[in-house]
Amino acid sequence: MKYLILIIGAALVIAASAFVTRALTLSSLTNQASIFDSFERIKGPWLYSDKIGAAAASDVERARVAIGGPLGLSAKEAVYFAATEDNAGTPLRSQCTYRVTGQPMDTRWWSLTLYDSMTQHYVPNTENRSSWNSVSVPRDDNGDWKILVGPTPLDGAWLPSQDAPDQAFELMLRVYNPSDAMRAILPNIELPDVERVSC
Amino acid sequence: MLNRIVIYLLGAAALAALTFFVTRSFIVQQAPIKVMSTIEARIAAGAGGWNACFHNQVYGPRANAARRANPDSIISSMAYDLSDGPVRISGETWPRYWSLSVYQQNSDNFFVVNDQALADQSFDFVLALAEQSTEDLDGTPIVSPTAKGILLIRRFAADASDMPGIIANQEALFCGPA
Numbered sequence: 001m002k003y004l005i006l007i008i009g010a011a012l013v014i015a016a017s018a019f020v021t022r023a024l025t026l027s028s029l030t031n032q033a034s035i036f037d038s039f040e041r042i043k044g045p046w047l048y049s050d051k052i053g054a055a056a057a058s059d060v061e062r063a064r065v066a067i068g069g070p071l072g073l074s075a076k077e078a079v080y081f082a083a084t085e086d087n088a089g090t091p092l093r094s095q096c097t098y099r100v101t102g103q104p105m106d107t108r109w110w111s112l113t114l115y116d117s118m119t120q121h122y123v124p125n126t127e128n129r130s131s132w133n134s135v136s137v138p139r140d141d142n143g144d145w146k147i148l149v150g151p152t153p154l155d156g157a158w159l160p161s162q163d164a165p166d167q168a169f170e171l172m173l174r175v176y177n178p179s180d181a182m183r184a185i186l187p188n189i190e191l192p193d194v195e196r197v198s199c
Numbered sequence: 200m201l202n203r204i205v206i207y208l209l210g211a212a213a214l215a216a217l218t219f220f221v222t223r224s225f226i227v228q229q230a231p232i233k234v235m236s237t238i239e240a241r242i243a244a245g246a247g248g249w250n251a252c253f254h255n256q257v258y259g260p261r262a263n264a265a266r267r268a269n270p271d272s273i274i275s276s277m278a279y280d281l282s283d284g285p286v287r288i289s290g291e292t293w294p295r296y297w298s299l300s301v302y303q304q305n306s307d308n309f310f311v312v313n314d315q316a317l318a319d320q321s322f323d324f325v326l327a328l329a330e331q332s333t334e335d336l337d338g339t340p341i342v343s344p345t346a347k348g349i350l351l352i353r354r355f356a357a358d359a360s361d362m363p364g365i366i367a368n369q370e371a372l373f374c375g376p377a
Contacts, residue, residue, distance in 0.1 A: 054308070
């Protein structure tokens with residue numbers, strides 16, 4: 001009888017522990033910002049990872065990326081930067097307007113995409129636009145560019161954020177086939193500024 | 200009596216800790232495989248089966264895209280299963296940017312090549328397991344570490360005006376058993 005009670009007790013401990021662990025682990029992996037826990041903070045508002053799709057990623061890093069942004073390219077082909085804050089370190093919010101400015105990048109192709117941090121998907125909008133890329137973005141004579149982010153139409157290269165106020169969003173900068181010179185200094189390349197204009 | 204209770208509590212704590220580490224490790228290792236299986240099922244449903252290509256033919260954001268997908272990237276995808284033999288994929292590249300990437304079942308991107316790395320504008324690859332012979336098959340072999348996985352072809356569109364050319368490129372693509 002004593003051993004039966006011990007076995008039942010042990011089974012209950014295992015079942016309860018497994019149940020709680022499952023809930024905690026899935027919660028931590030599927031959290032909206034979980035994918036960025038595997039990114040390293042570099043200068044300004046930008047986070048960086050060269051572990052997307054990489055065999056060198058840890059089990060946790062691999063799981064976070066598979067859930068939050070599956071089927072990314074390995075660093076051999078592309079590198080990824082993400083911003084969830086502006087230059088001042090304030091979280092990006094839907095009701096504010098931001099100016100994202102950058103210079104020409106020594107890479108074959110880049111794109112800047114806006115995602116709703118809660119859904120981890122595109123933001124529906126009247127322009128059906130969630131990105132600008134190195135070919136489509138308007139440039140000045142020096143090749144410099146400016147993208148304006150906000151909930152309502154803005155003159156110039158407008159990147160729409162959510163209509164509803166106080167929603168979190170993120171900017172993802174993808175850099176495809178960076179030059180050897182750029183690769184040599186990754187991740188310390190010249191990255192866009194993200195400045196809050198109004199709120 | 201008190202000693203015995205302490206021993207039982209310590210035993211329960213040790214058992215709980217062991218269960219925590221084993222369960223967490225299992226979930227973390229299985230999560231990418233589960234995600235891949237889900238995506239493979241979606242691709243296979245869209246393509247009409249495994250070892251066939253499904254083509255996205257819409258420019259811009261799509262409601263049914265994967266989390267944090269790139270809207271500039273017009274993708275052809277194939278869920279592959281090499282259990283019955285190698286799979287062949289051949290066609291033409293796309294000048295703005297084209298890449299072929301292959302993901303094993305744990306989601307690692309184990310192979311990628313882009314148009315600038317190829318000798319010309321056409322490509323011909325055979326995806327096979329290490330133990331499968333590809334000597335009598337046309338195409339450059341790609342060895343997959345796992346029998347199942349996903350192959351993606353990315354073509355970049357600057358805007359919607361690129362789509363007719365990309366759709367023609369997609370329609371010239373062959374994906375199927377070698």
